[in-house]
Amino acid sequence: MTIQKPTTLAQKPMIGLMSGTSLDGIDAVLCAPDQPGMPLLASAHLEIPSRLRQELLALNQAGPDELRRSALASQQLARCYAEVVRTLLEAGGLAAADVAAIGCHGQTVRHQPADGYTLQLVDAALLTELTGITTVTNFRSRDVAAGGQGAPLVPAFHAAAFQHAALGRAVVNIGGFANITLLRAGQPTRGHDCGPGNALMDGWILQQLRERFDRDGLWARSGTVLPALLEQLLAHPFFMRRPPRSTGREDFNLAWLTSHATVAQARPEDVQRTLLELTACAIALDVHTARPRVDEIYLCGGGAANRLLVERLRELLSPLPVLGTSTLGMDEQWVEAIAFAWLAAQCLQGLPGNLPEVTGARGPRVLGAIYPA
Ligand SMILES: Nc1ncnc2c1ncn2[C@@H]1O[C@H](COP(=O)(O)OP(=O)(O)O)[C@@H](O)[C@H]1O
Ligand SMILES: [Mg+2]
CATH class of the missing domain: 3.30.420.40 (ATPase, nucleotide binding domain)
Structure with missing residues (x-):
């Protein structure tokens, strides 16, 4: 070109x-x-x-x-x-x-x-x-x-690029950590970090299988959610904090994950599935409690390529449409x-x-x- x-x-x-x-x-x-x-x-x-x-x-x-x-x-x-x-x-x-x-x-x-x-x-x-x-x-x-x-610093750009005249939009960027931008015309743009994105999933699969990431969530799909572990992970104080809030490896890391006794006894693929659920639940919770109200959700970042994660977000957020930013003309990556x-x-x-x-x-x-x- x-x-x-x-x-x-x-x-x-x-x-x-x-x-x-x-x-x-x-x-x-x-x-x-x-x-x-x-x-x-x-x-x-x-x-x-x-x-x-x-x-x-x-x-x-x-x-x-x-x-x-x-x-x-x-x-x-x-x-x-x-x-x-x-x-x-x-x-x-x-x-x-x-x-x-x-x-x-x-x-x-x-x-x-x-x-x-x-x-x-x-x-x-x-x-x-x-x-x-x-x-x-x-x-x-x-x-x-x-x-x-x-952090996050992307919301101002999301507002410039993705704001809709009538609809409330959430833009969710799923990188190592996930952040959300809430856009509604005539109202101030809101945004904050949701919690872990891919970082814990990447860290766990690297430790267990020496793989860099779980392509399409295939390994997670072979496991099942551990409800008790999920509940413990969702009890992290970060999730109780109100915005403005941001997070990183200081809050969510493998040492924190493995400090939960259930992890050592669990099948590794079940832990992976639970980590994917943690990411999905953290994002879904933020969309459900969002003000301004959300009519449609657009995903971007590497996590938007994780098929199982997108599937779970669609289920958790139904009937709201969950799409990729490429439908708005900007490639997720x-x-x-x-x-x-x-x-x-x-x-x-x-x-x-x-x-x-x-x-x-x-x-x-x-x-x-x-x-x-
Ligand atoms: N096909 C895929 N399936 C599952 N996860 C993917 C896929 N492609 C990318 N990812 C995830 O996205 C991550 C990279 O996302 P990215 O938005 O670049 O994050 P960051 O901003 O933290 O660098 C990878 O580490 C991986 O976890
Ligand atoms: Mg990257």
């Missing part, structure tokens, strides 16, 4: 780079910023090399020599991001000078808004140096500094990366990216740190 060269800065495409808590890889998009919904011009996915993935996972917890290790991991990430940017430019037949900027989320290794910090690794100076393109990064910290959760291109464009125009009613920040803030080319 070759893209017509833009003539003005405002028309220049933006790049969005997203690598989420699933650590499955980098989603990269090239999109047009001057049209609503930022239509996709090109996209690419790059797996994070397995040693770097393991190191990033390890850096989610306290360990020796963390500062040096995270500096080195940040550099390696920047090199991966630069590689996928090269792929995108080649796909679009563009040079660095044809692109306005990169919005790069970075890799979350800690998320502790209650303690006033959230940490996304990427050596953005190196990424700018390697690509020759202005980079915007560190989107979450400003919102946290203003008293917010720093790229929504979050497009959102970070959009957030970078907001930053460069001096416009806010957060929604205080979502994150709990004291007010709207321009999000991101800019590394000029």
Whole structure:
């Protein structure tokens, strides 16, 4: 695909780079910023090399020599991001000078808004140096500094791209963790984290079968829900918290899962099935209790490709329609990366990216740190 060269800065495409808590890889998009919904011009996915993935996972917890290790991991990430940017430019037949900027989320290794910090690794100076393109990064910290959760940040983009004139819509992004955006014309956009998305399912299947994820939920399908375990998992204090709320590996991890005695005695596939049910129930509960009221649900993120998860969501949410964002013209896989291109464009125009009613920040803030080319 070759893209017509833009003539003005405002028309220049933006790049969005997203690598989420699933650590499955980098989603990269090239999109047009001057049209609503930022239509996709090109996209690419790059797996994070397995040693770097393991190191990033390890850096989610306290360990020796963390500062040096995270500096080195940040550099390696920047090199991966630069590689996928090269792929995108080649796909679009563009040079660095044809692109306005990169919005790069970075890799979350800690998320502790209650303690006033959230940490996304990427050596953005190196990424700018390697690509020759202005980079915007560190989107979450400003919102946290203003008293917010720093998450979720996608709702403002969901509102720009998916709001319907009459219907109430929920957009549910199922990454490592799941978040919901509630859209209804004339009312403030709401949103919060629902709880675990794929992270626990991925962690469990990796530990039990050495598989990266449970494709289409096939392994979970071979098991049955353990009602007692499900009840224990749903008793996690996170589910009692009212929005604004956000979560991560600090709240939901394998150590927490295996601290429930039932897990050791259960068939592993039944645990997997129960984890899938946990994700489905957490999302369904948030849709059922949503204000503004929801008429239709749109899924995005990798979890939208998990057939059993989608089936269960359809059952739990019936008669409401549960669809994918591709029915609205945006492929499920790229929504979050497009959102970070959009957030970078907001930053460069001096416009806010957060929604205080979502994150709990004291007010709207321009999000991101800019590394000029
Ligand atoms: N076909 C599929 N079946 C089941 N799960 C899938 C499938 N495709 C992707 N996933 C899940 O989606 C995850 C990646 O989702 P993603 O939205 O990229 O999350 P993150 O933003 O945390 O990186 C994978 O780790 C996997 O759990
Ligand atoms: Mg991902």
